[in-house]
Amino acid sequence: MKNAFNFKHIFTLLILLLVASACHEDDETPAPAADLATSVSGRYVFSELSFQGKTVPAIESDLEGDIRIKKNTANTIDVSLDITSKSSGADFMVYDVTDIDISDESGTIDLVYEGERVAQIKGKKIIVNGTDEAGVDFKLTATR
DSSP states (O other), X not given: OHHHHHHHHHHHHXXXXXXXXXXXXXXXXXXXXXXXXXXXXXXXXXXXXXXTTEEEEGGGSSEEEEXXXXXXXXXXXXXXXXXXXXXXOOEEEEEEEEEEEEEEETTEEEEEETTEEEEEEETTEEEEEEEOTTSOEEEEEEEO
16 A cells, blocks of 8 residues: 555656656747847948948048937838048938838848838848948948
């Protein structure tokens, strides 16, 4: 009788261990991946300006500011550019743009506005294409 009593306890303990270990794996469902717009949202600080084959780091330029990206939908964003002159405070690239389409092309995220690619995000950097008042093309880079 004593052996049967111990056997029942051991058997019950084994069943409880099996149930507990089986339930543990069910609780470990991975978190859903963030959508593209969420993954690029945030603040990017001006880091360099490239034009006519030259690249000028922010510290050596007369520009300062940031680019803020906010999720609109899973594949569209709103962008606020606030790049100004350090010396005069004049606007260099100050815009609020809404409904920019984004798509991931092999790790490079294209930002397309009204059918034209206006910027790309590569890793933690956003590269904005522009043309100044004199018609000189440039690339403005900001880093998250």
